[in-house]
Amino acid sequence: MDTVRSELKFSVGHLGVHTVVGTLAVQGRIVLAEDPLDSSVTATIDMASVRTGSKGRDKAILSAHLVDVDKHQTATYRSTGIAAGSGPGEFLLSGELTFLDVTRQVPVRIRLERFASGDGRPRPIVTGRAEFLRRDFGFVYHVRPRFLDRAISQSVAVDIRLEGSTAAPSEGTGL
Structure with a gap:
């Protein structure tokens, strides 16, 4: 994965009137097989890289x-x-x-947008969207008064844009 050109954005409602949007650094690998249904994905998200545009909010999240x-x-x-x-x-x-430390099934709707060229080999560009519920992962704001956690929507949306880096043809097309 080209970590410079790839991004993971999240959004979550706050107080029912505002949506907080942030980014996280992601790295990993997507292998595009000859039969797309045999492709695979692994990704690691750096939680310390959270950026929401507010240093105070970022500090609270971390x-x-x-x-x-x-x-x-x-x-x-x-x-x-x-x-x-x-x-x-x-x-x-x-x-x-x-x-x-909680593992749950989270489906992601993805789209192979196009292939960019580089070093003579195509680099895939993939976009996707997923949603999960905070409570499924025990993702709770542990502060008093409790209404502060209730001010945060349970649903978290995640949008991804991954751009591949080149890999040797025998390794598959790696992202």
Whole structure:
């Protein structure tokens, strides 16, 4: 994966009127097989890289009251299967997200957007979207008063844009 050109964005509602958007650094590998349904994905998300545009909010997210980045430095995603989607280049990726030491199935709708060229080999560009519920991972804001946690939406949306780096043809097309 080209970590400079790839990005992971998350968004979560706050107080029912505002949406907080942030980014996280992601690295990993997507192998595009000759038969797309045999492709696979692994990714590692650097939790300490969170950026929301507010240093105070970032500090709160990383604190022991929410993510506790000292104990949970990364989250991981590993595909377990892939199925054809509703349109050309669209797929439904089945996979496991491990976050805060909890592993749950989180499907990702992905789309193979196009191939960029580089070093004479094509580099895939993949976009995707997933959603998960905070409570499924024990992702709770542990502060008093409790209404502060209730001000944060349970649903977290994740948007990805991954651009591949070149890999030797015998290794598959790596992202």
